Amino acid sequence: MTSLLPQGFRDRLPPVADATARLEQAVLGAAFQHGYERADPALAEFEQGLAGRLKSATAQDAVRFVDPVSQRTLAIRPDITAQIGRIAATRMGHHPRPVRLSYAGPVLRLRASQLSPERELLQMGCELIGLDTVAAAAEIVGVAVEALEAAGVRDISIDFTLPDLVGILANGPLPIDPAQIAALSERLDAKDAGGVAEIARAYLPLVEAAGPFEAAHHRLCAFDAGGALTSRLDGLWAIAEGLKGRVGLTLDPTERHGFEYQSWLGFSIFASGVRGEIGRGGTYTIVHEDGAEEAAVGFSLYADAIVAAGLGEIDRRRLFVPLGTDPALAAAMRAAGWVTVAALEAGDTPEAQLCTHLLAEGEARAL
Amino acid sequence: MTSLLPQGFRDRLPPVADATARLEQAVLGAAFQHGYERADPALAEFEQGLAGRLKSATAQDAVRFVDPVSQRTLAIRPDITAQIGRIAATRMGHHPRPVRLSYAGPVLRLRASQLSPERELLQMGCELIGLDTVAAAAEIVGVAVEALEAAGVRDISIDFTLPDLVGILANGPLPIDPAQIAALSERLDAKDAGGVAEIARAYLPLVEAAGPFEAAHHRLCAFDAGGALTSRLDGLWAIAEGLKGRVGLTLDPTERHGFEYQSWLGFSIFASGVRGEIGRGGTYTIVHEDGAEEAAVGFSLYADAIVAAGLGEIDRRRLFVPLGTDPALAAAMRAAGWVTVAALEAGDTPEAQLCTHLLAEGEARAL
Known part of the structure; x- marks a missing residue:
């Protein structure tokens, strides 16, 4: 059957394709009203340049081909965030900071991830480059919520995490063997109390720290004897303050999965009626060609999960x-x-x- | 410089990316109002299936890669029209005719064409599948004009052609050696009177037939001694009738370039201030998996040319x-x-x- 598509690929038919396009318009329209202008990075780049800006796991999953013109290997983007960072660092490098950009487009992966069988995804989101302050993070989380609300998504909840938590503690008040940091992070993420105790008993309270935001925040404040987490905890509180009563808030400080390249803040977005997360974001660093680092914060949404849940449906009169x-x-x-x-x-x-x-x-x- | 992109690829930055997105919304929004719902075909397909539905020249220019999952060769689409035909013939094969579909998305070409240096293009358009009558063609041309007007494009003109003209004449009133049809078509397209005369002097009047619609139509009617072109000429006249006074109209009956897969009707769209054509379309045939053929008519627009001419610009207050x-x-x-x-x-x-x-x-x- 020549009509069959390869595993992980699919056609969006009516009315799903229209609903997806409207979701994109609503999301990027709301972001545009907050000053986020759109960038459409090229679908393919030199593999070498693209790989240097991606997590190694993501780079390995890029579709590659040899370009007959340059005789070099090109890659189809498996992610747009890294391309937005490239644009901010190069062609928009002279632009005053912060730079606010939005994007929406297909990304391609050679292999599906464990979490999703799709190999072609529609990625959309916003990045604020040049700042990762509490004010910047609060704006990004707020724009994500407003964009989803504009698209008709209701009962939104946000789960915050502190991606560099273990590193901060291990290099501060609760020193452990650096070779053990990754293993400890993994066991904390898995809420494996026995495993955590085996490596460093002092981290045990973190296993129980996750839950509804205020209570979890209080537990984490109580745990933070040395004050190493004070700025993070104050920042989290300030960000949550602006969202209270509007969205559900939880805190899972040791959640790590998928936040490998985030710095002090990460967050996942959920909505009632949609299985799994519908988006995520956080603070991270982009690297300029001269090696200089620049702070950034952003979010990405997964359009297909939202549309599959029946949101963004169109009137078919x-x-x-x-x-x-x-x-x-x-x-x-x-x-x-x-x-x-x-x-x-x-x-x-x-x-x-x-x-x-x-x-x-x-x-x-x-x- | 890792920031350089491969030849033929580029990033759309603000405000061009927003202008492009708005052009897409205006065009597909106008088409939606005429009943054209959106389909988003997969970015990659099995190469074998895709190649079978493309002109061989286009199929050769598709980016290919080996899929680790299926162990088969996949291709990134170099064109969306053929994918819309696949969808109409397969998953929407049971849908009553005509099927009206719209689309917009990136296409990728391994090699640039002589006409355009880009290897990544944003293609958008509409296809009406199951009919290629005069009424169907008139609707498609009308939707193309209305979509461009909705996007703010002014001074639109349409150049009609009759892609199968030489074949019809050669197999009818003006027989020539079938092996000479391609050469004759080429020389007519080039308006090479000497070359045409060398092959078949009877075709010479066609060299002079191009021009403003009414005059060219009259010349072609006078030429059509045998009546072999009557249905085509009547159809053209009816289509033009609905557009008179609204858009500029010309007729170049032997224009062939890029219309290799069109049947009785082809057209190119131009707008003042935009270099080259901004879109094209025509009637063609899609082939079902059981070999059955089905008539179709559609148009594609080239967003980048339109945006580059300053159309679709956004308010940056x-x-x-x-x-x-x-x-x-x-x-x-x-x-x-x-x-x-x-x-x-x-x-x-x-x-x-x-x-x-x-x-x-x-x-x-x-x-």
């Missing part, structure tokens, strides 16, 4: 225009907001054209 | 919100349609954030 109708009348109905579907031959019917209404005697009649 | 402003005030300004850009640190200025207005004492003041 369609008005059937019989053969011989004055074109000016159909145009007037479109100007009034109708979708018109013209009969093009004698046998055509409203039913065949999935129409809900019929244009008769100058009026739209429900069928 | 930006309101600077000083540090410490009540967030509710900024939200009220956004609700009133403003783009707000919040200061996130003390040193930030309206100038640095490319703002045109400043929020002061509850008002937007022009800077």
Whole structure:
């Protein structure tokens, strides 16, 4: 069957494709109102440059091919965030900071991840480059929430994490063997109390620190004897303050999965009725070509999960225009907001054209 | 320089990326109002299936890679029209005809064409599958014009051609050696009177047939002694009738380039101020998996050419919100349609954030 698509690829058909496009418009439209202008990075780049800006796991999953023009290897982007960082660091390197950019487009992965079987995904989001302050992070989280609300997503909740938590503690008040940091992080992420105790008993309270935001924040404050986490905890509190009552808030300070390249803040976004997370973000660092580092914060949304949950659905009222109708009348109905579907031959019917209404005697009649 | 992109690839930056997205929304929004719902075909397919539906020249230019999952060769689409045909023939094969679909998305080519140096293009358009009647073709041309008008494109002109003209004449009233048809078509396309005369003197009047629509149509009617072109000429006249006074119309019956897979009708779209054509379309045939053929008609637009000509430009009024402003005030300004850009640190200025207005004492003041 030549109609079958490779595993992990699919066509979006009506009405899903329209719903997806409207979700993108709503999300990027809301971001645009906050000053985030759109960038559309190239779909393919030199593999060497792209790989240098990606986590190694992501770089390995890029589709590669040899370019007959340059005789070099090109890669199709497996992620857009890293491309936005490249643009901010190069062509927009002279632009005053912070730079606010939004994006939406397909990304391609040679292998599916464990979490999702898709190999082509529509990624959309915003990045604020040049700052990763509490104010910058609060703006990014706020824009993500507003963008989702604009797209009709309700009952949003945000789960915060502190990606560099273990590193900060291990290099400060609770020293452990540096070779053990990764293992400890893993066991904390898995909430494996026995495993944590085996490596460093002092970290045990972190196993129980996750939960509803305020209570978890209090537990973490109580744990933070040495004050090494004070700025992070104050920052988290300030960010949460601006969202209280509007979205559900939780804190899972040792959640690590997928936040490998985030610095002090990470967050996952959920919505009722949607399985799994619908987006994520956090603070991170972009590297300029001269090696200089620059702080950034951003979020990405996964459009397909949101649309699959029935959000962003479109109105499919369609008005059937019989053969011989004055074109000016159909145009007037479109100007009034109708979708018109013209009969093009004698046998055509409203039913065949999935129409809900019929244009008769100058009026739209429900069928 | 890792920031350089491969030849033929580029990033769209602000404000070009936003202008491009708005052009897409306007074009597909206008088409949606005529009943064209969106399909988003997969970016990659099995190479074998994709190549079978493309002109061989296009298939050769597809980026290919080996899929580690299926162990088969996949190709990134170099064209979306063929994918829309696949969808109409397979997953939407049971859908009553005609099927109306729209699309917009990137296509990738391993080699640039002679006409354009780009290897990544944004292709958008509409296809009407199941009919290629005069009424169907008139609808498609009309939707193309309306979509471009909705996007702010002015002074549109359409150049019609009859892609199968030479074949029809050669197999009818003006027989020539079948082996000579391609050569004759080429020389007619090049308006090479000497070359045409060498092959078949009877075709010479066609060299002079191109020009403003009505005059060219009259010359072609006078030439059509045998009546072999009557249905085509009547159809062309009916299509043009619906567009008169609204767009410029020309007829170049032997124009062939790029219309190799069109059947009786082809057209190119131009706009004043835009170099080269901004779109094209025509009637063609899609092939089902059982070998059955189905008529179709459609158009594609080239977004980048349109945006490069300054069309679809966006309003960049930006309101600077000083540090410490009540967030509710900024939200009220956004609700009133403003783009707000919040200061996130003390040193930030309206100038640095490319703002045109400043929020002061509850008002937007022009800077």
